[in-house]
Amino acid sequence: MLDDKILITDGKKFKRVFNINSVEKVKLPTGEIDGEKLKEIQKGSSFIVNNRRYYVFNCDLYDYIMYHLTRHTQIVYPKEAAYIMVRLDISPGKRIGEAGTGSGALTAFFSRAVGKDGRVYTYEKREEFVSIAKKNLSRCREFDNIIFHHKSIEDGIEERDLDAFFLDVREPWLVITQVREALKPSGSLGILVPTTNQVSQTIESLEDNNFFILEVSEIIMREFKINAQRLRPKDIMVGHTGYLIFGKKVVDI
Ligand SMILES: C[S@@+](CC[C@H](N)C(=O)[O-])C[C@H]1O[C@@H](n2cnc3c(N)ncnc32)[C@H](O)[C@@H]1O
Numbered sequence: 001m002l003d004d005k006i007l008i009t010d011g012k013k014f015k016r017v018f019n020i021n022s023v024e025k026v027k028l029p030t031g032e033i034d035g036e037k038l039k040e041i042q043k044g045s046s047f048i049v050n051n052r053r054y055y056v057f058n059c060d061l062y063d064y065i066m067y068h069l070t071r072h073t074q075i076v077y078p079k080e081a082a083y084i085m086v087r088l089d090i091s092p093g094k095r096i097g098e099a100g101t102g103s104g105a106l107t108a109f110f111s112r113a114v115g116k117d118g119r120v121y122t123y124e125k126r127e128e129f130v131s132i133a134k135k136n137l138s139r140c141r142e143f144d145n146i147i148f149h150h151k152s153i154e155d156g157i158e159e160r161d162l163d164a165f166f167l168d169v170r171e172p173w174l175v176i177t178q179v180r181e182a183l184k185p186s187g188s189l190g191i192l193v194p195t196t197n198q199v200s201q202t203i204e205s206l207e208d209n210n211f212f213i214l215e216v217s218e219i220i221m222r223e224f225k226i227n228a229q230r231l232r233p234k235d236i237m238v239g240h241t242g243y244l245i246f247g248k249k250v251v252d253i
Contacts, residue, residue, distance in 0.1 A: 192243070
């Protein structure tokens, strides 16, 4: 589904994704290039406009999420998404639940990871976000494996025996019992919240609901200025995105 898209970058600030079949003209920091001309440029090569070189690459899922996705909610960023996938042990064929769908960024990563035989059951309580996410995902997904529920999970989760569940909602402590019912024994739960008081409240709810808490963590990523002679971190970084909580459903005998 990403085959019709390309990333154009000057290796500096300019990074944009375009649909190669529908773009008429691309405005660049130093001028513009015609869509028809762009079609003739092989992916992996470059062109020059007014003394600046621009590279044309395949659009990866990372590029689509970061530079092209329509965002009407905060999204789960790739640095967290990658770790979430490892911690929840997401792999082909698994059945994963998540709430809320939001803009569908994490759903896209999950969908690709579980593949054609897996399923992603995604819950979103606000109708406008369901349609935005559907549109976003229709443009990037490789597999027809996403089941959308326009519903608050406070009203229950329809699936049972899920391998894993991920919560990216404001008040996760309100829905831990519902998630517990949907997970299989030893099923994995991941939660993202932006503030420490939300972490505390969530821990209490997990303890009350017989979850084994594996970890509370935060992922900090520092990017570097790419200059071999003067290699150093960028001056400005993303200082905070969210805290992660991971647990497992415990079944009492
Ligand atoms: C931060 S966004 C999720 C972003 C998403 N993970 C992404 O990567 O694009 C949080 C979403 O959760 C939804 N939400 C909050 N509480 C919910 C609930 N109880 N059930 C379903 N959706 C809920 C909100 O409407 C919002 O769209």
